[in-house]
Amino acid sequence: MTATGTFGLSTEARNLQWLLGNLVEEVPGVRSVAVVSSDGLMLLSSDPEAQQDAPAAGEADGAARARGPRGSSADLATIVSGIGSLTVGAARLMDGGGVKQTMVAMDEGSVFVMSISDGSLLGVHATPDCDMSVVAYHMALFVGRAGHVLTPEVRSELRKSLEGPR
Numbered sequence: 001m002t003a004t005g006t007f008g009l010s011t012e013a014r015n016l017q018w019l020l021g022n023l024v025e026e027v028p029g030v031r032s033v034a035v036v037s038s039d040g041l042m043l044l045s046s047d048p049e050a051q052q053d054a055p056a057a058g059e060a061d062g063a064a065r066a067r068g069p070r071g072s073s074a075d076l077a078t079i080v081s082g083i084g085s086l087t088v089g090a091a092r093l094m095d096g097g098g099v100k101q102t103m104v105a106m107d108e109g110s111v112f113v114m115s116i117s118d119g120s121l122l123g124v125h126a127t128p129d130c131d132m133s134v135v136a137y138h139m140a141l142f143v144g145r146a147g148h149v150l151t152p153e154v155r156s157e158l159r160k161s162l163e164g165p166r
């Protein structure tokens with residue numbers, strides 16, 4: 001997890017970190033995950049660097065490809081925030097109501113964005129061969145469990161935990 005650890009965090013914040021970790025570890029094809037606040041700040045993120053260290057099956061050590069977005073875990077948060085903003089604007093122009101989920105399928109992977117609550121978003125970067133319905137199902141489970149817990153106090157606590165000691 002990208003955070004300063006669980007020491008000193010509330011039970012709710014630790015539970016959200018645990019739920020996010022389970023999403024990455026237990027859902028086949030999930031590369032990295034980010035939770036972004038309505039103002040575009042990362043609240044929680046998996047750590048793609050840990051996945052980049054190990055080569056995929058059949059790849060030589062030097063030929064391992066990056067599993068998460070290039071750069072840092074903040075890249076996925078930026079992408080999720082941008083996609084979320086774009087789709088909300090599109091829905092407004094089309095009188096489509098609220099955006100529940102967005103999926104972008106690419107040659108080398110997929111990005112899923114799902115609304116959590118109060119404008120917060122859950123973003124998942126997955127492999128191109130993932131079972132999209134399984135990923136979406138587990139994202140919906142996360143949203144159902146996290147939505148009521150992601151209060152303004154918990155969001156503030158998570159942001160501070162990512163900033164680290166000052």
